[in-house]
Amino acid sequence: xxxxxxxxxxxxxxxxxxxxxxxxxxxxxxxxxxxxxxxxxxxxxxxxxxxxxxxxxxxxxxxxxxxxxxxxxxxxxxxxxxxxxxxxxxxxxxxxxxxxxxxxxxxxxxxxxxxxxxxxxxxxxxxxxxxxxxxxxxxxxxxxxxxxxxxxxxxxxxxxxxxxxxxxxxxxxxxxxxxxxxxxxxxxxxxxxxxxxxxxxxxxxxxxxxxxxxxxxxxxxxxxxxxxxxxxxxxxxxxxxxxxxxxxxxxxxxxxxxxxxxxxxxxxxxxxxxxxxxxxxxxxxxxxxxxxxxxxxxxxxxxxxxxxxxxxxxxxxxxxxxxxxxxxxxxxxxxxxxxxxxxxxxxxxxxxxxxxxxxxxxxxxxxxxxxxxxxxxxxxxxxxxxxxxxxxxxxxxxxxxxxxxxxxxxxxxxxxxxxxxxxxxxxxxxxxxxxxxxxxxxxxxxxxxxxxxxxxxxxxxxxxxxxxxxxxxxxxxxxxxxxxxxxxxxxxxxxxxxxxxxxxxxxxxxxxxxxxxxxxxxxxxxxxxxxxxxxxxxxxxxxxxxxxxxxx
Numbered sequence: 001x002x003x004x005x006x007x008x009x010x011x012x013x014x015x016x017x018x019x020x021x022x023x024x025x026x027x028x029x030x031x032x033x034x035x036x037x038x039x040x041x042x043x044x045x046x047x048x049x050x051x052x053x054x055x056x057x058x059x060x061x062x063x064x065x066x067x068x069x070x071x072x073x074x075x076x077x078x079x080x081x082x083x084x085x086x087x088x089x090x091x092x093x094x095x096x097x098x099x100x101x102x103x104x105x106x107x108x109x110x111x112x113x114x115x116x117x118x119x120x121x122x123x124x125x126x127x128x129x130x131x132x133x134x135x136x137x138x139x140x141x142x143x144x145x146x147x148x149x150x151x152x153x154x155x156x157x158x159x160x161x162x163x164x165x166x167x168x169x170x171x172x173x174x175x176x177x178x179x180x181x182x183x184x185x186x187x188x189x190x191x192x193x194x195x196x197x198x199x200x201x202x203x204x205x206x207x208x209x210x211x212x213x214x215x216x217x218x219x220x221x222x223x224x225x226x227x228x229x230x231x232x233x234x235x236x237x238x239x240x241x242x243x244x245x246x247x248x249x250x251x252x253x254x255x256x257x258x259x260x261x262x263x264x265x266x267x268x269x270x271x272x273x274x275x276x277x278x279x280x281x282x283x284x285x286x287x288x289x290x291x292x293x294x295x296x297x298x299x300x301x302x303x304x305x306x307x308x309x310x311x312x313x314x315x316x317x318x319x320x321x322x323x324x325x326x327x328x329x330x331x332x333x334x335x336x337x338x339x340x341x342x343x344x345x346x347x348x349x350x351x352x353x354x355x356x357x358x359x360x361x362x363x364x365x366x367x368x369x370x371x372x373x374x375x376x377x378x379x380x381x382x383x384x385x386x387x388x389x390x391x392x393x394x395x396x397x398x399x400x401x402x403x404x405x406x407x408x409x410x411x412x413x414x415x416x417x418x419x420x421x422x423x424x425x426x427x428x429x430x431x432x433x434x435x436x437x438x439x440x441x442x443x444x445x446x447x448x449x450x451x452x453x454x455x456x457x458x459x460x461x462x463x464x465x466x467x468x469x470x471x472x473x474x475x476x477x478x479x480x481x482x483x484x485x486x487x488x489x490x491x492x493x494x495x496x497x498x499x500x501x502x503x504x505x506x507x508x509x510x511x512x513x514x515x516x517x518x519x520x521x522x523x524x525x526x527x528x529x530x531x532x533x534x535x536x537x538x539x540x541x542x543x544x545x546x547x548x549x550x551x552x
């Protein structure tokens with residue numbers, strides 16, 4: 001059977017044995033990793049947020065307590081559990097408890113709403129759903145009620161905070177026999193540890209199975225390149241469940257190195273710089289739009305952030321003009337990061353020249369990473385030529401969860417992942433990202449699948465057709481623009497009126513679509529330009545916006 005057709009595609013036995021023998025895969029689980037850190041660095045601070053300062057020993061004990069409670073709920077190895085929390089310390093208790101059980105957390109983001117969460121629950125057949133009570137003015141319990149009305153598999157909603165009719169996280173910590181946790185069979189390190197989310201170009205996000213073996217190796221390689229140690233203090237500014245701040249090296253990489261994770265609940269400079277000064281933070285990570293905010297705020301705010309050694313920037317391409325300002329204005333080293341939740345991570349090195357750091361997006365972090373840049377026919381292109389990036393290696397997946405048809409297209413017969421990125425390779429082996437080949441908008445680091453939003457828009461009673469395209473934006477990098485062909489009134493439908501832009505926004509919100517996916521612009525058009533084969537010509541639509549010559 002083709003491995004790409006499995007529910008969780010894996011590496012061939014020969015490749016897996018090679019990765020083990022070469023030492024890339026260490027054969028340990030995340031539960032064992034935390035246990036080892038607790039034994040050797042038990043009194044060192046592991047996680048700090050506005051309400052908690054937990055040592056490694058405390059984090060390990062809390063993970064055991066929650067594991068015992070989950071056992072009582074009937075959560076078992078291989079079960080899927082949706083986790084949707086803002087940046088708070090309980091996130092790590094939940095994840096490590098699930099890791100310890102061998103259950104798979106699905107890394108939902110705080111901005112996801114009913115459409116996404118219901119899909120994750122139903123598609124994965126999730127048995128439980130972890131939420132915070134509230135966050136940034138949003139009540140997640142109200143969301144959970146809507147999700148529970150639709151899902152057929154979720155048996156438990158666990159709430160960090162005021163649980164109301166749901167199960168309290170704190171109560172669950174005091175349920176169950178902790179001694180039973182130590183007799184649990186250790187999960188297979190080659191089995192999934194978690195399900196990350198793809199940016200997606202064809203509707204709902206794909207689920208990305210990351211194993212204990214491959215994800216822990218990704219942490220190790222990141223820690224080595226980024227030079228993290230037990231004295232490292234990482235401020236998590238971006239949503240903690242995002243792959244970038246979770247593992248590149250992010251929070252889990254910091255814990256792997258024995259350092260301290262600090263969780264920010266606000267991305268604004270005043271909040272973050274207070275943390276940096278107070279906790280002597282050494283590293284943090286931002287997306288390009290936030291870099292602009294931080295740079296502009298430096299003249300108004302006087303926090304001493306001289307302890308900050310490295311600012312990582314990823315999620316979207318950083319303009320060289322902005323990159324040049326980071327060290328002079330913020331006083332720290334810039335490290336560009338270009339990676340994907342499916343695997344491959346590229347870094348500029350801390351001792352690279354300014355030219356490399358400013359003008360490239362880094363090179364693969366592992367000697368075992370294999371990359372090639374090909375044309376439309378999968379023929380390898382000469383160095384310096386822009387083409388499609390393909391990759392394989394010890395921490396790049398072999399396929400998405402329950403997506404056999406998509407896997408046949410997304411992976412080559414020899415196991416390379418088609419990333420959808422258009423890049424060129426420099427003579428020194430560094431990548432320069434030139435754009436996306438996939439139909440996707442990278443809105444300030446948040447990926448928006450055009451087809452997903454188009455499918456919602458065309459269900460509006462006044463919309464005949466819709467096309468979503470990316471347009472250049474000085475702040476976000478890319479913004480989204482929805483082109484709308486309104487349904488015209490006919491003898492049978494005299495009551496149809498062209499929809500207003502605000503009406504379309506409200507319509508999408510009512511469908512439970514996350515706020516960041518709502519189009520930034522709406523443009524009404526008589527008909528779509530077409531390619532010679534009859535497809536919507538999105539290149540021409542983008543040009544219409546850029547030239548501001550759009551017909552209405």
